Amino acid sequence: MIEIRHLEKRFGETEVFSNLNFRLEDGGRYCLMGASGRGKTTLLRCILGLEKPDTGEIMKSDPNLSAVFQEDRLVEFLSPVDNVLLALSGGRSRAERKALAVRALAEILPQDCLYQPCRELSGGMRRRVAVCRAMLAESSAVLMDEPFSGLDEDNHSRLLQWVLREQRGRILLLSSHDPEDAEALGGNVITI
Numbered sequence: 001m002i003e004i005r006h007l008e009k010r011f012g013e014t015e016v017f018s019n020l021n022f023r024l025e026d027g028g029r030y031c032l033m034g035a036s037g038r039g040k041t042t043l044l045r046c047i048l049g050l051e052k053p054d055t056g057e058i059m060k061s062d063p064n065l066s067a068v069f070q071e072d073r074l075v076e077f078l079s080p081v082d083n084v085l086l087a088l089s090g091g092r093s094r095a096e097r098k099a100l101a102v103r104a105l106a107e108i109l110p111q112d113c114l115y116q117p118c119r120e121l122s123g124g125m126r127r128r129v130a131v132c133r134a135m136l137a138e139s140s141a142v143l144m145d146e147p148f149s150g151l152d153e154d155n156h157s158r159l160l161q162w163v164l165r166e167q168r169g170r171i172l173l174l175s176s177h178d179p180e181d182a183e184a185l186g187g188n189v190i191t192i
């Protein structure tokens with residue numbers, strides 16, 4: 001569970017948002033919507049603890065969150081498989097973790113990309129790696145900032161369906177400008 005109470009954020013004299021209130025339930029799917037510049041990225045950064053709100057509270061029942069940022073933040077010289085492996089915690093053998101990463105990536109990327117350095121991949125492929133890494137990480141919530149930007153329609157809907165299948169009872173909160181994403185997430189829209 002993540003609960004936001006009376007949240008306010010300003011940058012200097014500029015108010016980004018104020019008196020923001022909502023609650024995200026475990027297993028819930030939520031689409032964060034709002035015109036450009038309304039503060040979606042700032043809000044996600046506040047929830048992730050990367051930005052400090054000026055007033056209000058953010059309560060999390062579990063602090064382990066995973067994220068996809070607007071930029072991919074991949075390790076460029078590593079392959080998709082190795083990037084995803086970096087996010088997989090211990091508890092399983094390396095061979096098991098690798099099998100998990102390969103199986104997941106093979107569902108959303110062409111097979112011949114799995115072992116290429118990420119810097120050689122297209123923008124859309126890199127996006128899919130970033131999404132896969134966040135979804136496979138152990139976390140209680142996955143926060144994604146416009147995760148489908150740069151993807152064509154086919155890959156967009158395939159990746160979205162894959163994300164929904166991989167949710168595993170966690171909170172899913174993603175920002176998007178696309179009403180079809182909101183609909184696919186069950187119509188739970190948080191407007192900012």
Ligand SMILES: Nc1ncnc2c1ncn2[C@@H]1O[C@H](COP(=O)(O)OP(=O)(O)OP(=O)(O)O)[C@@H](O)[C@H]1O
Binds near residue numbers: 011016035037039042
């Ligand atoms: N570090 C910062 N310093 C000053 N102003 C900032 C900072 N970060 C964001 N802002 C401002 O806060 C406002 C909200 O920005 P934010 O990136 O959160 O919006 P957004 O809704 O995610 O936009 P988009 O849909 O274009 O990604 C903007 O006016 C932006 O210029």
